């Protein structure tokens with residue numbers, strides 16, 4: 331029988347999670363109930379946030395954050411082209427204009443050096459730049475001290491796409507998810523999609539100040555409020571007031587039941603991810619033609635992804651060839667990401683060409699993501715290392 335391929339991603343779910351979901355089903359609470367409230371509190375406490383609201387996805391968290399800020403037509407939002415499409419979709423869905431900024435060559439995070447000029451240019455074009463959405467690519471925190479500096483200079487709200495960055499830390503500012511006292515608003519969106527560092531199948535979380543999160547909670551459930559009933563008490567229990575045309579973005583108790591157990595195991599997950607990433611980097615840093623990812627001294631990486639870049643002129647094969655050789659050796663890989671400006675919709679709508687963001691383009695052409703998840707055994711990790719090493723050594727220029 332042919333050897334099965336080592337999958338790029340696999341979920342580590344224990345019996346406890348399974349039992350908890352069964353218990354939740356027996357409790358009769360299927361939709362948003364006590365488990366969701368418990369998960370929100372536990373998550374907020376973990377990252378040191380004043381408040382959190384659990385949502386149906388990471389995308390929902392980002393979308394509702396823009397709605398709380400009141401982003402709409404005529405506005406512009408700054409983000410990175412090196413991200414998943416939904417970061418930019420929510421800007422489009424809000425009716426606003428995305429402004430993409432090229433990334434730093436080492437971390438592939440948005441380069442704060444270019445932001446000031448982009449804000450000025452965009453404002454001259456008559457658009458109101460309201461928000462910056464930094465993406466913590468692969469789980470490496472952005473230079474948030476610089477981002478906040480620029481945000482306060484230009485009076486921008488900050489919505490972090492932390493889909494990869496749980497748990498991750500910035501040594502001066504604390505955990506990603508902690509909230510800074512920032513004038514036009516600060517919120518952080520997380521994803522619990524099946525491949526992310528902790529999962530609820532589908533799900534997300536938004537952290538922010540208590541007032542930001544209250545508004546997000548209202549907008550995430552049809553814009554319905556029971557506060558008027560609580561205030562006046564005369565309307566009866568059937569009474570609610572619709573205060574905005576809100577979304578249907580709430581999380582279910584079944585999802586939160588999974589999330590609570592995953593959260594309990596996050597330290598164990600974090601250690602294992604780091605252990606595997608360091609083992610990869612130790613092996614690959616010696617090999618000509620391979621560029622392992624970096625971790626700056628000022629941050630703690632969540633190691634959501636291990637993105638290896640090949641050095642084109644050191645090898646006789648290109649990235650696609652490298653991936654094919656790994657597939658032949660039964661190693662699953664993935665790619666994060668096809669840059670936003672190269673997707674048909676954004677290319678056609680904004681007339682981008684591939685080299686509009688040269689650092690993003692260069693890295694895209696050289697990158698691949700290797701398997702990295704707590705469920706991997708030591709021998710699976712070794713199998714990845716030998717396959718990558720073999721492919722690189724047998725194709726030296």
Ligand SMILES: *Cc1c(COP(=O)(O)O)cnc(C)c1O
Nearest residue numbers: 387388389414416493521522523
């Ligand atoms: C996964 C992901 C999202 C979206 O999260 P969902 O929970 O799948 O909606 C957003 N941004 C980035 C960078 C992601 O990787």
